[in-house]
Amino acid sequence: RFMLAPPDLDFAPPFVVGLKEISSLDEGMVGGKAFNLARLKNRLGLPVPPGFVVPTTACNYFLECNDLRGEIDRRLAGLDPAAPGALERVSDEIVIAVRNARVPTDIEEAIAGSLSMLVDNGNGASRFAVRSSAVAEDGDISFAGQYRTMLNVAPADLARAWQEVVAGKYSPRALFYRISYGLLDAEIPMAVLVLPMIDAVASGVVTTVDLENDDDSVLVIHSLWGLGELLVGGESAADAISCSKDEPPAVIRRRVAAKSVRMVAGPPGRGQLAEVAAADRHRISLDDHQALALAGLCRRAEDFWGRPLDIEWCLDRQGRMLLLQARPLALAADRRDRGEGRAEEPEISGPVLLAGGERAAPGIGSGRVFLIPPGSGPDAVPAGAVLVCRDTPPALVMIMDRLEAVVADRGSVAGHFASVAREFGVPVLVNTGEATSRLAHGQLVTVDVDHLKVHEEASVPRPAGTKGKPARFADSPYLRKLKYIIDFISPLALVDPQSPSFVPESCRSLHDLIRFTHEKAMSEMFSIGDRRSTGRGSRRLVSDLPLTVHILDVGGGLLESAGPGPEISVDDIRSRPFRALWQGLAHPDIDWAGHGHFDWKTFDTVAIAGGVAPRESAALATYAVVSEDYFNLNMRFGYHFAVVD
Template structure:
């Protein structure tokens, strides 16, 4: 589950999809998994399996051995409506049928999951997730006859490979079953008789009861409730991760986790498999974890007992049933702890510091940080250095009192502009550009007053005795744009905004990079405005970094519609904050302004709060 799977690929997209799967060898989660097991790059050659796509009515997984009852001669069959990606991705709770592996298999238990969503084909050689019909939500997705046939196939595969199997399967709309793949079901078998730990005298309250044990053991720590995956970088050491689903992306923080509890998911999901390999006690499909476990509180997770207790229950942690970290004593980890000091520490944190130079690097992390920062700066300023040398720059006429030029590098404006020195906003076809200007021209934003250009540069020339028109392109804002790309450099008086965005049809390629700096007020007030911007960007899902009055925001991934919505709001934000550093007074005012903005107020100059 660490590499990419691409479904419903057309013949024309086959080569690009092949390359994308090959490239997924270097996804963060795949790299972390490989490195954690001490595997060299050359030891993990990459292959891509191309299978005929089946329009699945039902999909699922067979475990030929029940992970919750080893050696019980029971297998489990997991099933959901539609394609199987939601099951293996831990985003849905499946139906489960348990089968006794006799000469004639026998169904011994049925469990219906909460199958509120399903993934299906979309017309554009892709997939989409849609709600399950209300009538089907409470029905079992797999009939008994098909379950028994799958059980028979599973027993035969287990006998052939001489070990338990993890089998993916699907059923088409005609009721025909297909086996998609079969691989070893990795299970940690104890060397001795399994321990039976009972805790009948625990006085701590049980906060969560039920769910499925994806990995046995006991773990305790502070609750880290995950609202969005980008917050994983803030996860503290020794935390109990509480999340809505069991995403394979959580593998990148496995070394920090003492336990995991999720609302949805399945013991057959990819993350559950990884949790077992890393020995992290995991409870999935509780249905209530994110509502009953409070962020920041201490809890103890007893995965075998399917219970989460208030507080740190020391008696449990000291019991022989507490799960040991299977990797901590490995030779590789001991070696890694030695070399990590030359890789991980970060000293070059402030790009404005005198020590932020190549000679200041003391680790690989420092080198990467330095190179990344300089690359981003160069990308942001490439237009600033070269825009006046580019042919084809046209003045943009809009309802905003701003000196503005655009350079269309392909598909960003109507093609009948030859010979014209100016274009109207209606001529602009660039999706991200139109989204930003929609926000800038929101009816609630007032543009009365000064014309906005680079006042700081104009002042320098004027104060030195130079004579130059304020209409010079030297002081203008400008944009380099195409149909789905925008590099925007806005000069609002004494502060500057740089925005770089892609808004296309491929969600994982889309992004917004945002940088804001400067102002006409003193540093304290400029920093207040920076905190206001940070508060809004954080609410919008951006990863934000502030240094004095410099604000950097980053939003990665998202469907075109989402990126357009975010750019629209960013446009409103830019319009609302033009002179905000002049009248912000304190942090309380900043906090109130953030709430006002999120409630639809975009004009603050005359507002006292």
């Protein structure tokens, strides 16, 4: 009961918490993103913008004040994610309800008051970024790109932007991702992080291992001009600067991407595209000095976490390097198998249709190429497809369980979709430049991401792998909860009803309780008449089959000619369903002689298949309740019952 019960919800203030005030005990209140950012700022002293969090208590209070929790639960309870259009329909219903709800005055005043303090402290921000920071986000389960971010928000619009981010918790892709991990809605309440909007010269993501080359001794800085949304959204390639982790560190590789557009602060709530100056399009967006400074910051963070990280950063107009986000880096499920002991790779002999690109998520996938037609959405993609597309937006997560592989013209190893694809075990090849023009719709292909090649397949696709569920699902909160519960349900210790230990005190699981009560109830029901000598007790069926069957007639199940004796024959039974079953059991093609009787004394060392209780054992007999047109049979096979009703 306690494992399955939803968590207690806290509605109490405070409704705003400053980043500087977050302690090591506050993760459940401020969510993963804000908690990680506070660790960078407060524990390590790394450069992080000032900011505050509207905690999960505010979200709970908002839903409670508007009586939304029951409505949300009701709509989610009827959601079948596999049904066409179901995610979009349920999402629309919930998002509209959240958007139309009233933000309590307490929350509005708390946000406005905190904003005033932030500006008064000399930070001078006039626009803000409002970002999700749900519980479980940016942890082992990343939720990368699944929630809403509002950019360039004016002070007067902050409460409304907070409400939009809360509503974004119920977007179709966020619902699909959460359900794929078996998380309950109430387990991951939404906190919201508010940071000043940075006028960034360059932005990007650092992966503290080299994902393309499986090299833990190298970190890679992915960088482009302006804001980083084009990179994480899979819409643009980025410069890649590889730095060694030696002391002192050194830049060991540079790869410059063509950067024709950049994102800058735009209309309230979002960014807008601007052209990159011609002189900067093929110029690297960070120099070596800046890259090494950033690498040093990220090394400190990785050492503190003790694991590889995915870190978002930006360089502002004053030349300050700022860290905006940190989370555990999503590594491919098969990464630990690479190198020594790795399974032999399958031979791919078909002609190469496409070569090059970047390995965003490793592996091999085969299927028919699917190019989403103009005017259609991801829902058009069939199961088993190799999706070929220009970009890799996070919304494609909704069809992750249908994909064998993804090949994209653009995109980045550090993008949100690439991160989630590694979690789900779907191979992804990005930044090929020409996939949509070289690969034909319906063409059979095999995508070998590890070797950056797409091969033509001559026949049916090779068998699908174990894609479509997150690789970490086996250790998800859902399965951990089920494992805990099943230990109280499934184990069976009471297997021998003739053992002295077959007593209530020996019950250690629900299975034991059911086994004990069923055994005793059946024995009691069929012996009570014999003990009272009323003549209405069970009658033993005499037949040629090696079964002990006790019959209890509850009205019209026996012929009048059966008489009052303790034994009856099949000819004495009127019950039509019983006679029909017995006709099958007694069929001449069934070889009862070939079934050895089950040895109950050594049952734990003998397979139970085919075991039938000895016919002389009344305690281990088969029981049938009969009437003229009804019967219920509890037939023993080994220490299991086969029940026919």
